Amino acid sequence: MKNIRKKALFIIDNVFYKGAFLKEELEILKKSDISKRDYNLVVNITKGVVQNRTLLDYIIKEHSKVKFKKIHKIILTILEMGIYQIFFLDRVPEYSIINESVKLANIFGNRGSAGYVNGLLRNLYRKKDELLESKFGLMDLYEEDKSLFLSIYYSHPKYYVDMFLKDKGTEFTEDLLKANNMEPPFTIRVNTLLISREDLRQILDEKGYKSQDTTMSKFGIVIENPEGIFESEEFKKGYFYVQDEASILVSEFLNPEENSKVLDLCSAPGGKTSSLSMIMGSSGEIVACDISKSKISLIKENIARLGIKNIIPTINDAEIYNDDFKDRFDYLLLDAPCSGLGLYRKKPEIKWNRSYEDIQALSKIQKKMLKNASKYLKPGGEMIYSTCTLTKEENEDVVYNFLRENNEFSLEKINGEEILKLYPSKDSTDGFSIAKLKRRTNGIK
Numbered sequence: 001m002k003n004i005r006k007k008a009l010f011i012i013d014n015v016f017y018k019g020a021f022l023k024e025e026l027e028i029l030k031k032s033d034i035s036k037r038d039y040n041l042v043v044n045i046t047k048g049v050v051q052n053r054t055l056l057d058y059i060i061k062e063h064s065k066v067k068f069k070k071i072h073k074i075i076l077t078i079l080e081m082g083i084y085q086i087f088f089l090d091r092v093p094e095y096s097i098i099n100e101s102v103k104l105a106n107i108f109g110n111r112g113s114a115g116y117v118n119g120l121l122r123n124l125y126r127k128k129d130e131l132l133e134s135k136f137g138l139m140d141l142y143e144e145d146k147s148l149f150l151s152i153y154y155s156h157p158k159y160y161v162d163m164f165l166k167d168k169g170t171e172f173t174e175d176l177l178k179a180n181n182m183e184p185p186f187t188i189r190v191n192t193l194l195i196s197r198e199d200l201r202q203i204l205d206e207k208g209y210k211s212q213d214t215t216m217s218k219f220g221i222v223i224e225n226p227e228g229i230f231e232s233e234e235f236k237k238g239y240f241y242v243q244d245e246a247s248i249l250v251s252e253f254l255n256p257e258e259n260s261k262v263l264d265l266c267s268a269p270g271g272k273t274s275s276l277s278m279i280m281g282s283s284g285e286i287v288a289c290d291i292s293k294s295k296i297s298l299i300k301e302n303i304a305r306l307g308i309k310n311i312i313p314t315i316n317d318a319e320i321y322n323d324d325f326k327d328r329f330d331y332l333l334l335d336a337p338c339s340g341l342g343l344y345r346k347k348p349e350i351k352w353n354r355s356y357e358d359i360q361a362l363s364k365i366q367k368k369m370l371k372n373a374s375k376y377l378k379p380g381g382e383m384i385y386s387t388c389t390l391t392k393e394e395n396e397d398v399v400y401n402f403l404r405e406n407n408e409f410s411l412e413k414i415n416g417e418e419i420l421k422l423y424p425s426k427d428s429t430d431g432f433s434i435a436k437l438k439r440r441t442n443g444i445k
C-alpha cells in the first residue's frame with residue numbers, strides 16, 4: 001500500500017490533537033521524497049478534512065452504530081478522511097477510498113475496526129446522491145435553527161456564525177462561510193524598488209504565468225497558476241513578496257511620506273514593513289519591531305532579499321511602554337497579534353483552536369499595545385491599527401475604547417468607513433479590519 005493516506009492521517013492527527021499547524025506540516029512533507037500528484041492529494045484530503053470537520057463529524061454521528069464519543073480518535077480521523085473523499089473528491093474511485101480506509105483501520109485499529117469502517121463507508125457511499133440532495137438531512141434545520149444549520153453545514157464555530165448573523169443577516173453570513181471554505185487567490189506584491197508591476201507581469205507572462213492586477217491595491221498581482229514561483233529567478237531577485245491584497249492595502253492606507261520616521265510595532269515576518277519601505281522609496285527610517293530574536297531573523301531575511309535599506313529590525317515588546325520611542329515617529333503601524341479569524345481559508349485549523357476566551361484575552365493585550373503605541377507618535381502623526389480578524393472585541397472595542405480615553409486622537413475614515421472591514425466573500429481578500437488614527441497637532445481638543 002502506498003503511504004499517501006497514512007501521511008494524510010498523521011498530519012490531520014497532529015493538527016487536531018497535537019496543536020500542529022497544517023501549513024507547516026505540509027511544508028515538511030513537500031520537502032520529502034513525494035511526487036507532485038501524491039502531495040496534491042495529501043493537501044486536498046488534509047485541508048478538506050480540517051475545513052469540513054463539523055459536517056464530517058455530523059455525518060458520522062447520524063450514521064454510526066458506535067456512539068461518537070466511543071470512536072477511537074485514529075478511527076475517527078480515518079472515517080473523516082474517507083467521508084470527505086466520498087462526498088467532496090470526484091476523481092477518487094469508490095473502491096480505492098473504501099479499500100484504503102479499511103487498510104488504515106486494520107493497521108491502527110483493533111479487530112472490529114476494519115469491519116466497522118468498511119460498513120459505515122459503504123453505507124454512506126450507497127446513499128451518496130440522496131444525502132447530497134437532502135444536504136445530509138439538514139434541510140429542516142435551516143428553518144428551525146439557522147445558526148446551527150450554517151455552523152454544521154459549512155463547518156464553522158457557532159460563535160462565529162452568530163456574530164455575523166446578528167450583524168449582517170443570513171445572506172451575507174452564508175456567502176462568507178462559503179468563501180471561507182474556498183481556495184484563496186495567490187497574490188503577490190511587486191517590489192517597485194526593483195521593478196514596475198507592468199514589467200513584472202510581462203516577465204511572468206513570458207514564463208507562462210497567467211496573472212492579473214489586483215482590483216484595490218496598486219501593487220498586487222494575482223497569479224492563477226503559481227506552481228514553481230518560489231523557485232523562479234524573479235523571486236530570488238526580490239521582485240515580489242507573497243502577500244494578501246488586504247495586507248498590502250494596510251501599508252497603502254498609512255501611505256508614509258519619503259524621508260519620514262516610521263515605527264512598526266509588530267512587524268514579523270515583514271510583509272507590511274517592506275511595503276511601507278517601498279512606498280517611501282526606501283528613504284527615511286523604519287524601526288521594525290517584534291517580540292523575539294527568531295521573529296527578527298525572519299524580517300532580516302525578507303528585507304535582504306527585497307534589497308531594502310531603510311529598516312532597522314529591533315526586538316521590542318509592544319505590551320511594555322518604551323520611553324525611547326516617545327513622540328519620535330511621523331507614522332506608526334500596529335498590526336496586532338489577533339485571533340486570525342480572517343484567515344480561515346489559509347489556516348483552517350484556526351476554526352478549531354480559538355475560543356471566545358482567547359478573543360477576550362487578545363482584546364486586553366491589543367488595548368494595552370494601542371495605548372503604548374499612541375505615545376510614540378509625534379503631534380500630527382498618523383497611525384494604523386489593523387488585525388486579520390473580524391471580531392468587535394479585537395477591533396471596534398479596542399479602537400473606540402482608546403478614543404474615549406484619548407481625545408488627542410481622531411479617527412480618519414478609510415474608503416468612507418471608520419473601521420474598514422474586508423471580507424473573503426465581498427473583497428476576495430483575507431478578512432481584515434483597518435482603522436486609521438491621527439494625533440492632533442495642537443494637543444487635547
Ligand SMILES: C[S@@+](CC[C@H](N)C(=O)[O-])C[C@H]1O[C@@H](n2cnc3c(N)ncnc32)[C@H](O)[C@@H]1O
Pocket residue numbers: 247265266267268269270271272273289290291295316317318319335336337338388
Ligand atoms: C499579525 S502578525 C504581524 C504581521 C506583519 N505585520 C506582516 O505584515 O508581515 C503579529 C506579530 O506580532 C508579534 N507579537 C506578538 N506579541 C508581541 C509583543 N508583545 N510585542 C511585539 N510583537 C508581538 C508576533 O510575533 C507576530 O509577528
